[in-house]
Amino acid sequence: MTTEPGSDAEAILSEDVPVTMPELPATLTVNTAQQFKALGDSTRSRILSIIKHEPATAKQVGDRLKIPPGTAGHHLAVLEAAGLAQVVARRLVHGIIAKYYARTARLFLLDFPPELAPEKEKNLNLLTEARDQLADALVTEEDKIFCKAGFPHTRLSRERAEEFGKRLFDLVYEFATEPPDPNGQVYGLCTAFFLSPSYLQHDSSSSSTDTPLMEEE
Numbered sequence: 001m002t003t004e005p006g007s008d009a010e011a012i013l014s015e016d017v018p019v020t021m022p023e024l025p026a027t028l029t030v031n032t033a034q035q036f037k038a039l040g041d042s043t044r045s046r047i048l049s050i051i052k053h054e055p056a057t058a059k060q061v062g063d064r065l066k067i068p069p070g071t072a073g074h075h076l077a078v079l080e081a082a083g084l085a086q087v088v089a090r091r092l093v094h095g096i097i098a099k100y101y102a103r104t105a106r107l108f109l110l111d112f113p114p115e116l117a118p119e120k121e122k123n124l125n126l127l128t129e130a131r132d133q134l135a136d137a138l139v140t141e142e143d144k145i146f147c148k149a150g151f152p153h154t155r156l157s158r159e160r161a162e163e164f165g166k167r168l169f170d171l172v173y174e175f176a177t178e179p180p181d182p183n184g185q186v187y188g189l190c191t192a193f194f195l196s197p198s199y200l201q202h203d204s205s206s207s208s209t210d211t212p213l214m215e216e217e
C-alpha cells in the first residue's frame with residue numbers, strides 16, 4: 001500500500017519492511033520567520049543534512065549526533081512545524097510505532113528578509129557550518145581524495161564577475177538537486193564568490209611614479 005509522505009493515514013509498516021527514501025521536490029523557498037528560526041540552530045541544520053539523504057527516526061538521529069532521542073525528537077518537531085521536515089513513514093520497531101522523517105525538499109532556497117538577519121551574517125554562518133563539517137570529515141574519513149579546496153583571486157570586470165556568479169549558481173543548483181544515488185555516498189559542496197576586501201583592491205590614488213619610501217639612515 002502506498003500513501004502520500006507525511007499523511008496521517010499512512011499504513012504502519014511491519015518491522016521486516018524497509019523504509020525507502022521518497023522522491024523529494026527539487027526546491028523549497030524558505031521565506032518565513034518561523035522557517036529561518038528553525039534553520040538558525042546548528043543541531044537542526046545537521047539534522048536536515050542527515051534526513052536529506054535517508055529517512056531517520058529521532059533515535060537514529062540522536063545516535064548519529066550523540067544527543068538524547070528526546071532532544072532529537074524536539075528538533076524534528078520544530079522542523080516539521082516549520083514545513084522543513086515531514087514524516088514519510090511509520091514503522092513498528094520493537095512494538096513501538098516509530099516515525100521516519102525526511103526533508104521537504106532537496107534544496108532550500110533562502111529568501112532572507114533583511115530585517116531578520118543581515119546578509120553578511122547569513123553568509124558567515126553558512127561558511128562556518130561548512131568549515132565545521134569539513135573539519136569533521138577530515139578527521140573521521142580515511143579517503144581524502146575528493147577533498148578539493150582552493151582560494152584563488154583574480155581581477156574581473158563587473159560583467160565577467162556576473163557571468164562567473166551565474167555559472168557558479170547553476171553548478172550549485174545542479175549539484176544540490178541531483179537525484180540521489182541509493183548506493184552512493186554523501187558529498188558536500190561549499191562555495192563563496194565575493195568582492196575581495198579593500199586591501200586587495202587597486203588604490204587609484206597611487207601610481208607607479210610615486211617616490212618609494214626610504215629608510216632613514
